[in-house]
Amino acid sequence: MTAEAVTIGTWGVLLIVLAMVLAFLMSLRAHPEDRRGPRAGLANLLLSSEPLQRARIWRFLFMASNHAFGLLALNYGAQHGVLDAQACQVLTVVAVGVIGAIYLALRSGWNRRFADPALMALQLWAGIVLLGWGYLIGGPGRPVALILLFVSLMFALLTVTFRQMTQASALAVLVFGAAALGVVGQEHDQPLVVELQVLYFCVLLIILSSACVLVRQLALLRERAAHARHDLAEAMAKLHGQVIRDELTGLFNRRHMHKLLRIEQNRADRSGLPWCVAMIDLDLFKRVNDEHGHPVGDEVLRSTAQVLSGGLRGADQVARWGGEEFLVMFPETDSEDACQVLERIGQALARTQVSPTVPDLRVTFSAGVTRHLADEPLAHTIDRADHALYRAKASGRNRTECLSGPV
Secondary structure (H helix, E strand, C coil): CCHHHHHHHHHHHHHHHHHHHHHHHHHHHHCCCCCCCHHHHHHHHHCCCCHHHHHHHHHHHHHHHHHHHHHHHHHHHHHCCCCCHHHHHHHHHHHHHHHHHHHHHHHCCHHHHCCCCCCHHHHHHHHHHHHHHHHHHCHHHHHHHHHHHHHHHHHHCCCCCHHHHHHHHHHHHHHHHHHHHHHHHHCCCCCCHHHHHHHHHHHHHHHHHHHHHHHHHHHHHHHHHHHHHHHHHHHHHHHHHHHHECCCCCCECHHHHHHHHHHHHHHHHHHCCCCEEEEEEECCHHHHHHHHCHHHHHHHHHHHHHHHHHHCCCCCEEEEEECCEEEEEECCCCHHHHHHHHHHHHHHHHHCCCCCCCCCCCCCEEEEEEECCCCCCHHHHHHHHHHHHHHHHHCCCCCEEEECCCC
16 A cells, blocks of 8 residues: 555545544534433533533534644645645644633633633634634645635624624734735745735635624524514513403402412412401492492492502402402411401501592492311302301491301
């Protein structure tokens, strides 16, 4: 076997290894949720078990693999005497050192102390300088540096800001412009050297301007998407409020209160603590509607809801049960304490101006309170509270009745 065949075989193996590394990185990205097996263990060691840091390192290694291809191309040219072997060796050592330093900064978590924890600006700047250096010494393979720069910029589109891309583009213009002047100085006696450098520099400008435009467009799309997500979140919150809230009073509606009652029932079954339910009904509310009209009746309901909400304790919950009826849930409360709370609220309501339209109008309520019994269906508890309410109505209204046992 000839020496040339051995050399070709060696470089072929290196390219295969590089391709295998790229395939491995792509497989990690395709299956980030895989956390078991030898491949997962190697991935956690090489990247990280923390998802965000893992993504940052993956992106860096993928970009580094592109630079590794460029280094292979340079050294292949040096091996065949096309390029300056010593210059290629120095560039290779520096590039490997820079890549290793950035990888260690990412893998150790040192990157988290910076405003740009992905170190994308640093990666772009280092890549541009190394590629410009490679362009200077690349001989006939100089277009490879432009291709790798294009790949690096396209890969960074989704992660860099417009400002970072413009800064990187300005650096690329300076670095590759200086490299092009250096090539002209080195090969001034070669035909078309100036024309080729001008052509390559124009290609560079097209690449950079396209990258900046794309980053700007992506930034606008991200901004619009962020606004859309914000609007959607607001709409969902509003819709959720409409689903669980009574439109007139703003209190929980009957359906949602049923859910809260079931949650409290399950919690009390585990803790053994008492809890109560109260049914409230405005006294002579039909007379308010008949004498003053339904708009005034709506004002009374809204005012009553505010007085109820303001008089209850932090854990208590109130809902509009229907019409002029309200239901209050008192967690970790016995009947006597619940009655005292309602008596205090009733006194406050009797003093409250409940209608701006009819300033002298005052209303009262009657209430029935009962304690939920162990292993009792919620419907029975609510029925008993309702029965206690009717007792309060029958006893003259504007009062609270407690009913502790079954009807």
